[in-house]
Amino acid sequence: MTILNEEQTMLQDQARTWVREQAPVSRFRTMRDKHSDISFEQETWGAICELGWGGILIPEQYGGSGLGYRTFGVVLEETGRGLTASPLFASALVGASALLLGASEDMKRAWLPRIAAGSSVVTLAVDEGSHHAPERIALSATVSGDSVTLNGRKSLVLEGIAADALIVAARTSGEVGDKNGISLFLVETNAPGLERIKLSTADARGYADIQFNDVVISTDAALAEIDGGFELLDAVLDCARAGLAAEMMGTGSEAFDRTLDYLKNRVQFGQAIGSFQALGHRAASHFMELELARSCVEAALDAIDDSQADMSQLCSLAKCQMGECLHDMTNDMIQIHGGIGMTDEFDAGFFLKRARACETMFGNQSFHRQRYISNFGI
Amino acid sequence: MTSSTDLDTFRDEARQWLQDNFPASLKDNRPQGIAGFGTKFTGDAKLWQERLGGKGWSTPTWPAEYGGGGLSPEAAGVLSEEMKAMGAFNHIGGFGIMMFGPTLLDVATEEQKMRYLPPIIRGDIHWCQGYSEPGAGSDLASLQSFAEDKGDHFLINGSKIWTSGALEADWMYGVFRTNRDNKYEGISFITLDMKSEGVEVKPILLISGQSPFNEVFFTDVVVPKENLIGEKNKGWAIGKHLLLHERQGIAGGGGAGGSTFDLEHAAREYIGMDGDTLADGVMRERIARQKMKANSFALTARRFNDEAAVHGPSAAIGILKVAWAKMNQDREELMIELMGNRGLGWEGDGFNREELQHVRTWLRSKANSIEGGSNEVNLNLVAKRVLGLKGY
Numbered sequence: 227m228t229i230l231n232e233e234q235t236m237l238q239d240q241a242r243t244w245v246r247e248q249a250p251v252s253r254f255r256t257m258r259d260k261h262s263d264i265s266f267e268q269e270t271w272g273a274i275c276e277l278g279w280g281g282i283l284i285p286e287q288y289g290g291s292g293l294g295y296r297t298f299g300v301v302l303e304e305t306g307r308g309l310t311a312s313p314l315f316a317s318a319l320v321g322a323s324a325l326l327l328g329a330s331e332d333m334k335r336a337w338l339p340r341i342a343a344g345s346s347v348v349t350l351a352v353d354e355g356s357h358h359a360p361e362r363i364a365l366s367a368t369v370s371g372d373s374v375t376l377n378g379r380k381s382l383v384l385e386g387i388a389a390d391a392l393i394v395a396a397r398t399s400g401e402v403g404d405k406n407g408i409s410l411f412l413v414e415t416n417a418p419g420l421e422r423i424k425l426s427t428a429d430a431r432g433y434a435d436i437q438f439n440d441v442v443i444s445t446d447a448a449l450a451e452i453d454g455g456f457e458l459l460d461a462v463l464d465c466a467r468a469g470l471a472a473e474m475m476g477t478g479s480e481a482f483d484r485t486l487d488y489l490k491n492r493v494q495f496g497q498a499i500g501s502f503q504a505l506g507h508r509a510a511s512h513f514m515e516l517e518l519a520r521s522c523v524e525a526a527l528d529a530i531d532d533s534q535a536d537m538s539q540l541c542s543l544a545k546c547q548m549g550e551c552l553h554d555m556t557n558d559m560i561q562i563h564g565g566i567g568m569t570d571e572f573d574a575g576f577f578l579k580r581a582r583a584c585e586t587m588f589g590n591q592s593f594h595r596q597r598y599i600s601n602f603g604i
Numbered sequence: 605m606t607s608s609t610d611l612d613t614f615r616d617e618a619r620q621w622l623q624d625n626f627p628a629s630l631k632d633n634r635p636q637g638i639a640g641f642g643t644k645f646t647g648d649a650k651l652w653q654e655r656l657g658g659k660g661w662s663t664p665t666w667p668a669e670y671g672g673g674g675l676s677p678e679a680a681g682v683l684s685e686e687m688k689a690m691g692a693f694n695h696i697g698g699f700g701i702m703m704f705g706p707t708l709l710d711v712a713t714e715e716q717k718m719r720y721l722p723p724i725i726r727g728d729i730h731w732c733q734g735y736s737e738p739g740a741g742s743d744l745a746s747l748q749s750f751a752e753d754k755g756d757h758f759l760i761n762g763s764k765i766w767t768s769g770a771l772e773a774d775w776m777y778g779v780f781r782t783n784r785d786n787k788y789e790g791i792s793f794i795t796l797d798m799k800s801e802g803v804e805v806k807p808i809l810l811i812s813g814q815s816p817f818n819e820v821f822f823t824d825v826v827v828p829k830e831n832l833i834g835e836k837n838k839g840w841a842i843g844k845h846l847l848l849h850e851r852q853g854i855a856g857g858g859g860a861g862g863s864t865f866d867l868e869h870a871a872r873e874y875i876g877m878d879g880d881t882l883a884d885g886v887m888r889e890r891i892a893r894q895k896m897k898a899n900s901f902a903l904t905a906r907r908f909n910d911e912a913a914v915h916g917p918s919a920a921i922g923i924l925k926v927a928w929a930k931m932n933q934d935r936e937e938l939m940i941e942l943m944g945n946r947g948l949g950w951e952g953d954g955f956n957r958e959e960l961q962h963v964r965t966w967l968r969s970k971a972n973s974i975e976g977g978s979n980e981v982n983l984n985l986v987a988k989r990v991l992g993l994k995g996y
Contacts, residue, residue, distance in 0.1 A: 501995025506987035521903035599892035
C-alpha cells in the first residue's frame with residue numbers, strides 16, 4: 227500500500243503535534259547544552275512511552291500494539307523532524323526487532339514488555355571498526371559448557387550509555403570476514419567486565435564504546451543458533467536501515483521546509499531570494515530527490531511488513547537514496563541560509579551533523595550501493 | 605473500492621472472456637506497433653483490436669457510456685494481471701488514450717465525448733498534438749498559428765513544429781490563437797482532420813538519423829465550428845490541463861520498457877568480470893547508482909499513480925518528468941560509455957544490431973529533457989505551483 231490507512235494518518239497527526247509542541251528542535255538544543263551522559267531527557271522519553279510508541283512493533287501478548295514497520299516509520303519521520311533525542315529508534319525498533327526475530331520465548335517474555343513500556347532500553351552492538359561491516363566481527367565469544375566468555379570491543383553503540391541490555395554480535399568460530407561463525411547474545415550492561423565509554427560526537431546523540439573483558443554469560447542468552455547468527459543479524463540490520471531511513475526522511479523534510487521558508491522570506495535585491503531561478507530550481511530539485519527517496523523508504527518498510535523476497539534489496543535502496551538526498555539537502559540548507567547557517571545559534575548545523583551520523587550508521591551510501599549491485603551478477 | 609468477492613467474480617469473468625476472445629496465435633507474440641499511433645493492424649492482431657476495443661478494455665477505467673470498460677481501478681488491476689497471465693496485451697494507445705481522451709472526460713460537452721471517445725477507445729483514430737511552434741517552445745502561450753472566426757467555421761493559417769507522428773495521423777488536436785490582443789485569453793483548443801485541404805506535413809531529420817517529429821503547415825484550412833473544445837479564447841487552461849495527463853502518462857509508462865540488453869549485461873560483455881565482480885570497480889559503482897535511481901523512479905511513478913487515482917493528477921508530476929528525463933539520459937550515456945568504441949557505430953556490418961540501436965537510442969534520449977515541457981519549465985512550474993515560490 228502506498229497510501230496511509232486511517233490509523234496511520236491519526237498516528238501521524240498525533241506524532242506531528244506532539245513533536246511540534248513537546249519535542250521541537252529547541253528541546254534538542256537544551257538537551258545538548260546539558261551535556262548529560264545519556265544524551266536525552268528522561269522526561270521526553272517518559273512522554274514517548276506514555277504515548278505507547280515503544281510498543282508499536284511489539285505484539286499485544288508482550289504488551290505492545292503490533293502495528294508494524296510502516297506505522298513505526300510514520301512516527302520516526304516526525305521525531306526525525308524534531309531531531310527528538312530518545313532511545314525510541316535504538317530500543318523499540320532495533321532492539322525489539324532483534325528479539326522478535328531471534329529470541330527464545332522466555333527472552334521475549336522477559337524483555338519485550340519492558341521495551342514496550344520503556345522501562346528497559348535494549349540496543350544493538352555490531353560494528354567494531356571505522357565502517358559498518360557486519361561480517362567483519364572480531365569480538366570473541368568462547369563457548370565452554372553452558373557458559374560463554376566475551377572479549378573485545380564494540381564501537382559507537384547507539385544509546386550504549388542508556389542501555390540496560392545489548393544484543394551483541396560476536397565471533398564464535400571462523401575468521402574475521404566469514405559470515406559463518408557469528409552469534410548473537412543478549413548481554414546485560416551490568417555484567418562484570420563490561421565497561422562503557424561515553425563518546426562525545428558532533429551530532430550529540432548518545433553513543434558509547436563498549437569494552438568486554440572476560441564477560442561471562444549463559445548460552446541461554448543466545449539468539450538464533452551459535453555460529454549461525456549472520457542471517458538474523460542481517461535481517462535485524464535491514465529493519466534498522468529502513469527505520470533509520472524513515473527518521474532521516476523526517477530530518478530531510480524538515481531541513482527542506484525550513485530552507486523553503488527562508489527562500490520565501492529572505493529579501494535581497496528587493497525581492498524574495500526564492501524568486502531567483504538559480505535557487506528556485508535547486509529547491510525544486512531537492513523536492514524531487516526527497517519524493518524519490520520517500521518512495522524507497524515506504525517501499526522498504528512495506529516490504530518488511532509483508533516479508534517480501536526483495537526486502538533486503540529495498541532496505542539498501544532506501545538507506546542509500548535517503549542518505550544521498552539528506553546529504554545534499556543539509557549541505558544546501560547551510561549554503562542557502564548563508565552566514566546565519568554557519569552559526570551555532572541557528573539550527574541548520576544540527577541537521578547537517580545529524581545527517582552525517584545517520585548516513586554512516588548501519589552502512590553508508592557506498593556500502594549499500596555495493597550491497598545492492600551484488601544482486602545483479604556483476 | 606470494489607469488494608474482494610466482487611473482484612474474485614470479476615477475475616473469473618475476465619479470464620473467461622479472454623479465453624473466448626484472445627486469439628491463440630498472438631499468445632506471447634505481440635506484434636510491433638500501437639493502434640492509434642501509426643499502426644494499421646491486419647489479421648488476428650486486427651481482430652484482437654476490434655474485440656478489445658469493442659469491449660472497452662483498451663481503456664478499462666473509462667466510463668462505459670462512451671465505450672470504456674467502466675471498471676474500478678482495482679478491477680482494472682485484476683484485468684491487467686489476467687491479461688499478463690494469458691500472454692495477452694493491449695495494443696491500442698497513442699495520444700488519444702494517453703492525453704486527449706482523459707482531457708475530454710474532464711472538460712468536454714456530452715456531445716463531444718460521444719463523438720470523439722468511442723473511436724479513440726477502439727484505436728481507430730491516430731491523434732497528433734499541435735502545440736509547439738517555431739516561435740513558441742517553452743513559452744508555449746506565445747503561439748501565433750491563427751484560427752480566424754469566419755462565422756460558421758475557422759480559417760487556420762500558420763505552422764506547428766515537433767509534432768510526433770503527424771505524418772501518419774488522422775486527426776490533430778491543438779491550441780490556436782483566436783485573439784491576438786490577449787496572450788493567455790486568446791487561445792482556443794481545436795481539433796482538425798489532417799486530410800483537410802491546406803494541411804502539409806514535413807518530417808524533421810534528427811541527430812539520431814530518425815524522424816519521429818514533423819513540421820505541420822496550415823494554409824487556409826477550413827475547420828467546422830463544432831471542432832472547438834471548450835469556449836473560444838479559453839483554450840489555454842485546457843491545453844495546460846492536458847499536459848498534466850501527458851506527464852502522468854510518462855510517469856505511468858516510464859518505469860516500464862527498456863530492452864533486455866541492460867547495463868549489467870553490457871558491462872559483462874564489454875568490460876568483463878574479475879571473479880564475481882566487474883573488472884572496473886568505478887563503473888560498477890556507477891551502474892549501481894543508475895540502477896538504484898531507476899528503481900526509486902519506478903517506485904515513485906507507482907506511488908504517484910496510486911495517489912493520482914485518489915486525488916487526480918497533481919502539479920508535482922512535473923518533477924517526475926524531470927526525474928524520468930535525467931534517469932533515461934544518464935542511463936543511455938552510461939550505456940554508450942560501457943560499450944566503448946562499440947558505442948560509436950552508425951550503420952553497416954561493422955557493428956551488430958544492438959550496438960547500432962543503442963547509438964540511436966542514446967541520441968534520441970537527448971530530447972527527453974526538452975519534449976513535454978523542458979526540465980527548466982517543469983522546475984519553474986514546481987517552484988511556483990508546488991513550492992509556492994514567487995516570480996515564476
